[in-house]
Amino acid sequence: MKFYSIFISIFFLITSAEATLFDYQGLDTLLKVSEKESLQQEKNKEEKPSLEGSIRKGQDYTIQLNRMNFILGKELDTLEIMEDIPWVERLTGVVENRLNDPTSLISIRYLNELDNLLRNIRAQVEVAERKVTARTEELVSVREQIQEIKEDQIFRLDVRDPSILKEYQTAIVQLREQTEKTESLLNEQRVFTAYYQTRISRMMIKISELSEMIDAEKRKAEKALLSKDMAFPWEKSKTDSSLNLSGVFFESLKLNEAILSRYIKNQLGLTIFLSVIFLLFYLWVNNILKVIKAEKEFSNIILERANYVPKNTFLSVIVVFFPILPFIFSNPTISFLTVLNWIIVVTVTVLLYGKFPKSLFRNWLAFVFIFLIYTVSNLYRDINYSERWYLFALSIIGIFLALRIVKFQRSNPDLLPTFIEVLVKFYIAMQVLSILANVFGRFTLSKLLGTAATMSFAQAVGLYLFVLIIMEVIYLQIEVGRKKETEFTSFIDFHGIQKRVKKVFYGIAALIWTYYFLDNISLLDIFIEKSRVFLSxxxxxxxxxxxxxxxxxxxxxxxxxxxxxxxxxxxxxxxxxxxxxxxxxxxxxxxxxxxxxxxxxxxxxxxxxxxxxxxxxxxxxxxxxxxxxxxxxxxxxxxxxxxxxxxxxxxxxxxxxxxxxxxxxxxxxxxxxxxxxxxxxxxxxxxxxxxxxxxxxxWTLSDQKRRVELIIGVSYGSDMDLVSEILTKQLQIDEIMKNPTPKVFLQSFADSAVEFRVLFWVENFGLWIDIRNKVMRGIFASFKENGVEIPFPQRDLNLKAFPNILDEKIKSIGELEELEKLKRNQDSKD
Incomplete structure (x- = not known):
């Protein structure tokens, strides 16, 4: 066993030595392999996110998909779009047919109406286009979010991987199914929105084409405005004058009624808002009148100074409110402006009843009748040459009525404003030009001038009452403010304010009338465009x-x-x-x-x-x-x-x-x-x-006090103590201040009088002359009562010699001069 252990130890030592010998040769290779393994491990970590992170992402994506489903569930508001687009398509079709009809003679006024109508249509379509565009942007945003979710690593996981928890597999499957449903709903909404986007785009193209056609027709009509478009009165007419005037009238009436109703409907919100403002303005003016009647002692005198507001409050408010409506409504149609003019002229007629002499008021009624005919004729869509003689007669009658106004103005210069004569002369000049254009075959120009002259004159009278009524409202409001003498309004010089304010309102009225006049002669758009180019x-x-x-x-x-x-x-x-x-x-x-x-x-x-x-x-x-x-x-x-x-x-x-x-x-x-x-x-x-x-x-820097000084002279034979007593007594009146105390001093012995110096103070600088007058009158009366003499310079003349001996019978200087004259005559004879 011991030998076996030694063998193992030797083996490991040899192995270690070999590894040390070969380590220097394969070091680079080993390092490269290690780096690859590290990168692969990091990549595997990225591709296989942690369970906790995946669960959190799944939760966030689910919430995000629910939010997207809510957005997709709000469908495009097609009710208003479907209501507007068919009407717009039909109307643009009618306009296109009218423009493409070679037998149709469209008047320049009607071309302007069509142009204005297309602008209103464009505004409606642009509203629908903004809605569709906003919806398209929402769908694009949802699409980008879905694409971002689908590109996430969580969608690349293999749900069949046994290492993934079963519950987690189920959540991933549900998330993918929900994403697919959301994407399917998105595609449906995209197709639905694209349908309306296509129709709206087609409408905008059509409107642009029609606008270009109208612009071309307008330029053609403007160039032909000064050219001859019908025969001279003594020539046989080459134009078709057999058109039924009543038929043209009723057809134009239907068309303008449809345009007007549609315009009011599109401007319904603004119309309601302005109606509320009108009602509030009327209630305010009416309340002013109630306050004057209830609180003012001389209410009858105050109300009599106002000619229109107290007697016709509602109509007066109409005259003030209605002239500014064309500047508030966007792109008002001719029919809308015509209705406003009818209301104003009728209202002015009612207000003038009883204010003018009967002959002048009858003259105005005749003019109103001509005005109504011109405005109705202005609504015709086609050029009708059968109107020639009607317009010719209206121009002559209008000139006759205008001359009567001039005659009345010169015989009653204080009854009518001075500018009326200038306005009437301008009207006569316009009508004369209308007659000349009619005679020389310029029918379109003749009608344009006659209509513009008549409408401008009526509008000028309405604007004149517009200024007068505003002045009356200001006057009545000032009278309401005069509650106490210490209040600011009680000191206002109304006439001075009137001069200043009236200039401002006359300037506003002049600008409004200029706008109306340019619109009446169909030059408003040209003027605005030229002015814009010139100014910019x-x-x-x-x-x-x-x-x-x-x-x-x-x-x-x-x-x-x-x-x-x-x-x-x-x-x-x-x-x-x-x-x-x-x-x-x-x-x-x-x-x-x-x-x-x-x-x-x-x-x-x-x-x-x-x-x-x-x-x-x-x-x-x-x-x-x-x-x-x-x-x-x-x-x-x-x-x-x-x-x-x-x-x-x-x-x-x-x-x-x-x-x-x-x-x-x-x-x-x-x-x-x-x-x-x-x-x-x-x-x-x-x-x-x-x-x-x-x-x-x-004199009034720090206060209103002033010292008054009097020099009073008395004769040398006067009792000085009595004089001092009299002077002191006259200074005891209430108007003289007690502190400082009034003083009486003997001032000097003059050549012919003894002079006293009297000093006293008054509280109000503005009254010192009156108080001095009162004191001096009292002193003079007291001196006279007490026998004190006020001396005056006297001279004694002693005559030591006279060139002639005076006759005792001579009693006057005149007799002496006569005697000298006789002597000179006698000497000359000798």
Whole structure:
């Protein structure tokens, strides 16, 4: 046994030695094999995830599949799409047939309507397209998630592997089955969505083709607008004038009714919202009237000053609300605008009843009748040459009615606004052009001009009432706010506000009327497009680029900020002028800081909104600083002085001041200069620099008190103690302050009088002249009652010699002059 152990030990030693000898030769090979085995082991680990990790993944994937099934279970909302698409397909088919019909003479107005209709259809289809696109994106996301799940290692496991637990095998099988079901549902939804996506895509292509066709027809119609499209009146007509006008009317009526109903249905949400706003506005105005009737002592006088709102509140609200609706609704159809115009014109007619003389109101009724005929004719889809003589007669009647309005305006200049005459002349000019176009065979142009003239005139009258009614609502609201004398609204000068606000609303009305006029002559789209191109085209100047749109935005925002700043200053100055006794409660010169702040914010907004770089503004400011250095020192001095006045507040609006020999009440502290209302009613403009550089006397800087000084002279023979007693007694009135105590001093012995100096204080600077008048009247009456003489300068004239001896019979200077004249005549004879 011992030998056997020794043999084994020797064997291991030899083996170890051999291994050591050969280890250096096969070291690289062994290392490579080891690395391959390690990589294979790691790969096997990745391919065969742990049981716990697989179970967690299976749970996450199951939750994810349930979420995907929920998304796929929400099918595409096809109800609205199925409702819109067939109608859109039928309507586009009708439009296509009309455009492809060579015998159809489509009017330019109807082409615009078709173009507008296609835009509304495109908007509807785009809504459906967005829904389908959103659904497609959801399906794509689900598809990517399913693909990610299927590529996971858990799906590559062999469920028949006996090393995998039976329960785990079952979970993997269920996960695969669920994935397959989800994928099958996904494919069904993809096919379903692709069907609608195809139809919508086909509709968008069709709409684009029809839009191009309409654009081509419009360009053709615009070019032919000035060309002759029918025979002269004295020639035999080559066109078919046998079309049944009533048939055209009823067919157009049905078509426009369908378009209008569909448009209102598509805009139903906005229509309901605006109806609520209209109702709230009406209730607000109605509540104003109720408050005036219930709380105001002179409610009848207040309501009589408003001509329309108190008597026809609902109709007045319509006139204010309806003109702005075309700007709120997107792409309004001609039928929709026509209905709005009918409502406004009828409402205006009811409001004018009783406000105009009967003859003028009958004239207006005749014009309304012409307006209705023109607007109905404007809805025709086809050009009907049988209208020629109707339009010719309407133009002549319209000119006759317009001339009567001019005659009435000149005989009653105060009854109608001044712009009516200009508007009437414009209407007459348009109708004359319509008649000339009709005579020279330009029927389409004639109808367009006549319709535009009539509709624009009616819309202008409606917009005029639009401004008047807004002014009445503002006036009534101000009257409602006048509850206490200390409230701000009770001091508002309504007429001053009216002048300012009316300009704004007249400007708004002018813009609305311009929009209407361009739309009436079918130039609105062209004008908008040309304006957009003109304003957005980049232009170069030296090394910088700009657009006129940026410049317009810049100046528009600067102008708006200046208007806002001026109005803030105006209202604040009204408030300050009524708080003269409480200087601390007034904004005063702080209004200037508010104005500067508004202007600065407006300027920064204008720079940012216009896209003008601040580097370019810096260049402008640098050039401006150079100008300041050469010739604008005085202006900059006044500007800086204005800022100093705003911060230091040596003067406030309503202060009584004296500067440079001028005195008055501060009315406005401006950016460059200030206004002083002199006591004689004149307004003095004083540069802000002069207010700081000259001696400034402010009588109301810290309070309203003022000392009044009187110099009273009495004769030398008067009782001085009695005079002092009388003067002291007259200073015992309530308006004179008791502290400081009034004083009476003997001032001086003058040439012809003994002068007393009377000093007393008054509480309110604005009343010191009245109190002084009362005191002096009392002193004069007391002196007269007590026999105190107030001396006045007297001179004794002693005549030592006279060139002629006076006759005792001469009683007057006139007789003496007559005697001298007779003597001169006698001497000349001699």
């Amino acid at each position: 085209t980049e232009r170069s100047l030296i090394n910088s680029t700009f657009t006129f749109g940026n410049i317009l935005i810049f100046f528009l925002l600067v102008y708006v900020s200046s208007v806002v700043a001026n109005n803030i200053a105006y209202f604040a100055s009204i408030k300050d002028q009524q708080k003269g006794e409480s200087r601390d409660k007034r904004l005063g010169s702080s209004i200037l800081l508010i104005r500067l702040s508004v202007l600065a914010v407006g300027f920064l907004l204008a720079v940012g909104a216009s896209g003008i770089g601040f580097d370019k503004i810096a260049i402008v400011l640098g050039a401006l600083s150079l100008g300041i250095g050469f010739g604008l020192q005085t202006i900059v001095n006044n500007l800086v002085s204005g800022v100093i006045l705003a911060f230091e507040k040596p003067i406030q609006i309503g202060d009584a001041i004296e500067v440079g020999g001028r005195s008055g009440t501060v009315k406005e502290v401006g950016i460059r200069s200030s206004k002083i209302l002199a006591y004689d009613g004149s307004e003095i403009i004083i540069p802000n620099g002069d207010l700081l550089s000259q001696h400034l006397i402010n």
